[in-house]
Amino acid sequence: MFCLRRRLALLAVAVVLFPLLRISGDAQSTDQQAIQLMRAGKFHEAELLWRQIAKSNPTAAPVHANLGLALAEQGDLPGAAAEYRRSLALSPHQPEVSLDLGLAEFKQGHFTAAIPPFRAASRAKPQDARIKVLLGMSYFGAREYLKAIPYLQTASKADPGNLELHNVLAQSCMQSKQLDCALEEFKAILAVNPDSVQAHMMMAEALDGASRRAEAIQELETAERIAPNEPNVHFELGYLYYTQRDYDRAVPEFQLELKNNPGYAQAYTYLGDIAFHKNDDAGAEPLLNKARELGDQSRLVYFDLGCVYADEKRNQEALAAFQRAEQIDPAEPDAHYRLARLYMTLGQKQKADEEFAKTKQLHSKTEESLIQKVSGGAANTSGGNAAQAPRP
Numbered sequence: 001m002f003c004l005r006r007r008l009a010l011l012a013v014a015v016v017l018f019p020l021l022r023i024s025g026d027a028q029s030t031d032q033q034a035i036q037l038m039r040a041g042k043f044h045e046a047e048l049l050w051r052q053i054a055k056s057n058p059t060a061a062p063v064h065a066n067l068g069l070a071l072a073e074q075g076d077l078p079g080a081a082a083e084y085r086r087s088l089a090l091s092p093h094q095p096e097v098s099l100d101l102g103l104a105e106f107k108q109g110h111f112t113a114a115i116p117p118f119r120a121a122s123r124a125k126p127q128d129a130r131i132k133v134l135l136g137m138s139y140f141g142a143r144e145y146l147k148a149i150p151y152l153q154t155a156s157k158a159d160p161g162n163l164e165l166h167n168v169l170a171q172s173c174m175q176s177k178q179l180d181c182a183l184e185e186f187k188a189i190l191a192v193n194p195d196s197v198q199a200h201m202m203m204a205e206a207l208d209g210a211s212r213r214a215e216a217i218q219e220l221e222t223a224e225r226i227a228p229n230e231p232n233v234h235f236e237l238g239y240l241y242y243t244q245r246d247y248d249r250a251v252p253e254f255q256l257e258l259k260n261n262p263g264y265a266q267a268y269t270y271l272g273d274i275a276f277h278k279n280d281d282a283g284a285e286p287l288l289n290k291a292r293e294l295g296d297q298s299r300l301v302y303f304d305l306g307c308v309y310a311d312e313k314r315n316q317e318a319l320a321a322f323q324r325a326e327q328i329d330p331a332e333p334d335a336h337y338r339l340a341r342l343y344m345t346l347g348q349k350q351k352a353d354e355e356f357a358k359t360k361q362l363h364s365k366t367e368e369s370l371i372q373k374v375s376g377g378a379a380n381t382s383g384g385n386a387a388q389a390p391r392p
Contacts, residue, residue: 031049031050034046034070038069038070043073046066047074061087061094064086065084067083068080068100071083072104077104078108080104081101081108084097084100095124098121099131102117106134111137111141112138118134119135129155129159132155135151136149136150136152136154136168139151146172146176148169149172149173152169156169160188166189167198167199170182180210183203183206183210200220200222201232203216204240205236220240234256234260235253235257235266236370238250238253238267247277251274254267254270254271263294265291265292265294266291268287268291268296269288269298269301271287272286272288272290272291272301273304275287281311284304284308285305288301288304288308298328299325299328302325303334303335305317306335306338310342315345315346322338322339322342332362333359336362339352
């Protein structure tokens with residue numbers, strides 16, 4: 001991200017600073033040798049000399065800063081960060097060293113640790129657009145999306161053609177539920193690149209989150225036409241059809257997703273659920289079991305399996321499935337209700353009464369949005385919600 005000219009500029013600063021350190025003539029000669037080695041790209045040899053100087057001048061902040069730079073050039077980012085911190089502890093107001101420390105932490109994926117030094121560098125250099133980008137990306141990496149937005153907005157306005165910045169800003173807006181902001185950014189991306197499949201897909205998520213489901217479907221249909229083999233596009237479109245109970249259009253989309261990705265567990269889950277709601281227990285059971293084998297441990301899988309088992313009088317299997325569904329999400333009333341009925345069948349009236357009482361206390365949840373579905377909400381997939389036609 002930062003070119004060799006910047007490193008040479010740092011070295012030039014070091015040349016100016018080191019004569020001010022009140023060190024011996026021999027040490028001054030050694031530091032000049034270290035600087036020459038760094039200019040020549042011989043960073044390991046330079047490191048050894050900086051360490052030698054640091055032993056005799058442990059309180060010289062520039063020594064530790066240059067040692068950190070030598071380590072960073074060799075890929076030793078933890079060691080570099082430690083030296084930058086030592087330098088800043090000795091002399092806190094060093095914007096370039098703060099920036100280098102932030103970079104060392106950022107490159108290690110330590111986004112939270114990168115934020116304070118980047119903020120220090122930004123305070124010293126408020127007009128430096130690079131630092132604002134790094135701050136925004138650090139907040140994004142640390143999942144502090146709301147804090148990332150103003151930095152990313154400033155950066156994207158300064159570089160309006162940078163689609164990656166618009167994309168990260170849009171994702172930050174979505175994750176912090178600033179859907180108008182997200183839609184604005186996706187429109188900006190599509191104005192530059194109307195065939196951006198990812199932009200169409202994410203715009204669909206934002207539109208769905210804003211309860212504009214018909215427009216969301218249109219965006220996914222566009223994405224599907226542009227790139228029919230794009231991962232997830234058929235699943236997302238199928239899911240939106242599914243929430244509209246348009247099962248005839250949902251089924252082929254889930255099947256197309258499985259053609260592209262045979263291991264897509266959730267596609268099996270929804271195909272199984274659709275079969276269940278069409279009273280096709282024989283078709284639903286293998287699909288739901290396949291979803292479970294592939295790793296979908298969602299509530300919907302167990303609830304539907306429990307219903308299938310109960311219909312077939314496989315009461316103990318039904319009991320285990322309903323109990324598992326209830327354990328995954330005890331706030332959903334339908335598993336409590338089906339458990340109550342099953343307990344009545346098994347002659348366990350007290351347990352049945354308890355489950356009937358829980359059913360009365362609970363209310364149905366709202367359906368899951370596409371944003372929740374594709375960002376991790378799938379683990380808590382619900383059954384019997386507003387998107388589904390309940391089956392007795």
